[in-house]
Amino acid sequence: TTSVIFEKDLTLHNDLGTGSYGVVKRGEWKTESGKIIPVAVKVLKADVFAPGVYDDFQREVEAMHSLKHLNLIKLHGVVGKPLMMVCELAPMGALLDYLRAQNGRISLNFISKWSEQVAAGMAHLEKNRFLHRDLACRNILMSTLDLVKIGDFGLMRALPAADDCYVMSERRRVPFPWCAPESLRSRQFSHAADVWMFAVALWEMYSFGEEPWIGLNGSEILRLIMRENQRLTAPSACPPDVYMLMMQCWDLNPKERPTFAGILKYMETNK
Numbered sequence: 001t002t003s004v005i006f007e008k009d010l011t012l013h014n015d016l017g018t019g020s021y022g023v024v025k026r027g028e029w030k031t032e033s034g035k036i037i038p039v040a041v042k043v044l045k046a047d048v049f050a051p052g053v054y055d056d057f058q059r060e061v062e063a064m065h066s067l068k069h070l071n072l073i074k075l076h077g078v079v080g081k082p083l084m085m086v087c088e089l090a091p092m093g094a095l096l097d098y099l100r101a102q103n104g105r106i107s108l109n110f111i112s113k114w115s116e117q118v119a120a121g122m123a124h125l126e127k128n129r130f131l132h133r134d135l136a137c138r139n140i141l142m143s144t145l146d147l148v149k150i151g152d153f154g155l156m157r158a159l160p161a162a163d164d165c166y167v168m169s170e171r172r173r174v175p176f177p178w179c180a181p182e183s184l185r186s187r188q189f190s191h192a193a194d195v196w197m198f199a200v201a202l203w204e205m206y207s208f209g210e211e212p213w214i215g216l217n218g219s220e221i222l223r224l225i226m227r228e229n230q231r232l233t234a235p236s237a238c239p240p241d242v243y244m245l246m247m248q249c250w251d252l253n254p255k256e257r258p259t260f261a262g263i264l265k266y267m268e269t270n271k
C-alpha cells in the first residue's frame with residue numbers, strides 16, 4: 001500500500017509548473033525511517049473532488065502506487081486537503097519543455113532512447129491492464145537526459161474534470177489532438193487508444209515539441225482522420241521506419257494497431 005504521509009513530514013518549496021489537475025511543487029519528504037528525500041508534490045485543485053469522487057480516487061491511488069517501473073514516475077502517497085500527490089521528482093522537468101527549449105538541436109539517438117523507454121513504461125501498464133488515457137510529451141518527465149518517466153497515468157480515470165485543453169465529454173475530458181478517433185467519437189478508452197496517443201507523443205518528439213493538428217478543433221480533426229483518412233505528416237527529422245510505426249499505431253481499426261509489447265520488441269530489435 002502507499003506510504004502513510006503526514007503533512008508535518010512534508011516541506012514544500014518552489015513551483016515546478018502546472019501539470020494536469022493542479023500545480024506541482026518541489027519538496028522534501030521525511031520518510032518513516034527518517035530519511036529526507038526530494039519529491040514532486042502535485043496539489044490537486046479542490047474542485048476536482050465532487051462528493052463521492054474521493055473514495056474511488058483512493059482506490060486509483062493504490063493501483064497507481066502498485067505500478068512500479070523504471071519508466072513510471074513513482075507515487076509515494078497522498079496527503080492533506082487539498083489533496084497532494086507526493087511523487088518521485090524528475091529534476092529536468094517535462095520532456096515537452098526540453099524539446100522546445102533545444103530548438104531542434106537534439107540528437108536522434110536521445111529521441112529513439114526516450115521512445116523506447118516510454119514504450120517500456122507503457123508495456124508495463126499494458127501488462128498490468130492499466131490505461132493511461134492521457135499520454136503526451138507534457139506528461140513525460142526527465143530524470144536525466146538518458147532517463148524519462150511517464151507521469152499522470154490513470155489520473156484521467158481517477159479524476160473527472162481537467163483543464164481547458166481537453167474536450168468535455170461525459171464528465172471525462174480528453175486532449176483531442178492526442179486522442180484516438182474511437183475515444184473522440186464514443187469515449188472508448190483502451191490499450192489500443194493509448195497506442196494511438198503514444199504515436200502522437202512520438203510525433204511530438206521528432207517535431208521537437210510542435211503542437212499536433214495545431215489550430216484545428218476536435219470535430220475538424222475527427223473529419224480529417226475519419227473521412228479524409230488524413231494523418232499527422234512525417235516530421236522532417238523522423239526516420240521512415242519510425243513513421244511507418246506511427247502509421248500502424250494510427251490505424252482506424254483499434255484491433256489493427258500494435259500492442260505496446262509488440263512496439264517494445266520492434267524497437268529493441270531495430271535499435
Ligand SMILES: Nc1nccn2c1c(-c1ccc(Oc3ccccc3)cc1)nc2[C@H]1C[C@H](O)C1
Pocket residue numbers: 016017018019024040041042064073074075085087088089090091092093094141150151152153154155
Ligand atoms: N514528478 C515531477 N518531477 C518534476 C517535475 N514535474 C513532475 C510532475 C508530476 C507529474 C505527475 C504527478 O502525479 C502523478 C504521477 C504518477 C501517476 C499519477 C500522477 C506528479 C508530479 N510535474 C512536473 C512539472 C512538469 C509540469 O510542467 C509540472
